[in-house]
Amino acid sequence: DAKTTQPPSMDCAEGRAANLPCNHSTISGNEYVYWYRQIHSQGPQYIIHGLKNNETNEMASLIITEDRKSSTLILPHATLRDTAVYYCIVRAINTDKLIFGTGTRLQVFP
Amino acid sequence: DTGVSQDPRHKITKRGQNVTFRCDPISEHNRLYWYRQTLGQGPEFLTYFQNEAQLEKSRLLSDRFSAERPKGSFSTLEIQRTEQGDSAMYLCASSLRARADNEQFFGPGTRLTVL
Numbered sequence: 001d002a003k004t005t006q007p008p009s010m011d012c013a014e015g016r017a018a019n020l021p022c023n024h025s026t027i028s029g030n031e032y033v034y035w036y037r038q039i040h041s042q043g044p045q046y047i048i049h050g051l052k053n054n055e056t057n058e059m060a061s062l063i064i065t066e067d068r069k070s071s072t073l074i075l076p077h078a079t080l081r082d083t084a085v086y087y088c089i090v091r092a093i094n095t096d097k098l099i100f101g102t103g104t105r106l107q108v109f110p
Numbered sequence: 111d112t113g114v115s116q117d118p119r120h121k122i123t124k125r126g127q128n129v130t131f132r133c134d135p136i137s138e139h140n141r142l143y144w145y146r147q148t149l150g151q152g153p154e155f156l157t158y159f160q161n162e163a164q165l166e167k168s169r170l171l172s173d174r175f176s177a178e179r180p181k182g183s184f185s186t187l188e189i190q191r192t193e194q195g196d197s198a199m200y201l202c203a204s205s206l207r208a209r210a211d212n213e214q215f216f217g218p219g220t221r222l223t224v225l
Contacts, residue, residue: 043112043201043216044153087152096141096205096212097166100152 004088009105012082018075020104022088025069033064034089034098035073037082044087044100047073078108112136114217116202122223123192130188131220135204142185143214144177145201146170153201159185160207192224 005023012018024033035047048055048062050071055062061074075082087103113136123129135142140161145153156175157167161182171177174192179185189196199221203214 041218043114043203043219044214045112045216046213049213085152096158097143097155098145098153098214099155102150102152 004090004101006086006088006101006104008102009107011107011109012075012078014080014108014110015077018078018082018106018108020073020075020086020088020106021070022073023070024088024090027068027090028092030093031090032093033062033068033071034091035060035062036087036089036098036100037084038087038103039081039084047086078106080108080110082106083108112215112217114202114204114215116200116217116220118220119218120221120223122225124225125192125194127192128188128190129192129222130186131200131202131222133185133187133202133204133217135184135202136206136215137183139204139206139215140182141205141207141212142179143203143205144185144187145203147199147201147219148197156187189222192222194224197222197224 034049036044038044050062064071085103085105087100115134117132143158144156147153157177159179162179174190177187199219201219203216205212205214
């Protein structure tokens with residue numbers, strides 16, 4: 001599986017958009033980009049995934065660059081409850097395990 | 111609540127003792143995964159099952175570790191002769207293989223402390 005690079009920490013003001021970047025320059029054509037988050041003392045929670053098109057759901061938007069070497073997770077209106085560690089994961093379509101890095105610790109402040 | 115439950119939530123044991131954790135996945139999910147997470151790190155894959163068959167084991171899963179899913183429903187993870195290095199959060203997740211996105215639903219974890 002391709003490796004991902006994320007900043008270790010970010011801050012965001014409540015109500016503003018949080019933009020979390022991820023680099024995955026060695027991604028292969030059959031690999032998806034997944035985002036999970038982990039709120040303190042809980043298990044990881046699925047947010048969104050994509051292959052090459054931008055995706056949006058009720059939680060977030062995922063923007064993948066045309067060359068697929070990087071992506072950005074967007075939380076459009078961050079709340080205090082969005083404070084968590086966010087993991088960007090690249091997973092091949094024919095594998096099942098998730099390989100987590102150390103993620104980005106997002107702190108949303110009032 | 112994702113629908114995946116784990117028991118116990120916390121376990122304190124002395125070095126050398128055996129411990130067993132249980133995971134109950136979402137009922138219709140045929141895939142079940144075990145991960146381990148140490149402080150400040152992301153979860154690390156240990157093993158996974160499709161129904162009752164154990165399909166993959168990580169090199170992290172030493173011979174002191176054994177996992178079972180006897181009837182393709184709940185799973186147990188046993189650690190024999192625990193060591194202080196086994197102290198971690200043990201996470202279970204489940205998914206429905208038929209889904210192309212294979213979203214994994216995680217339980218709350220079992221926190222193991224080995225004294």
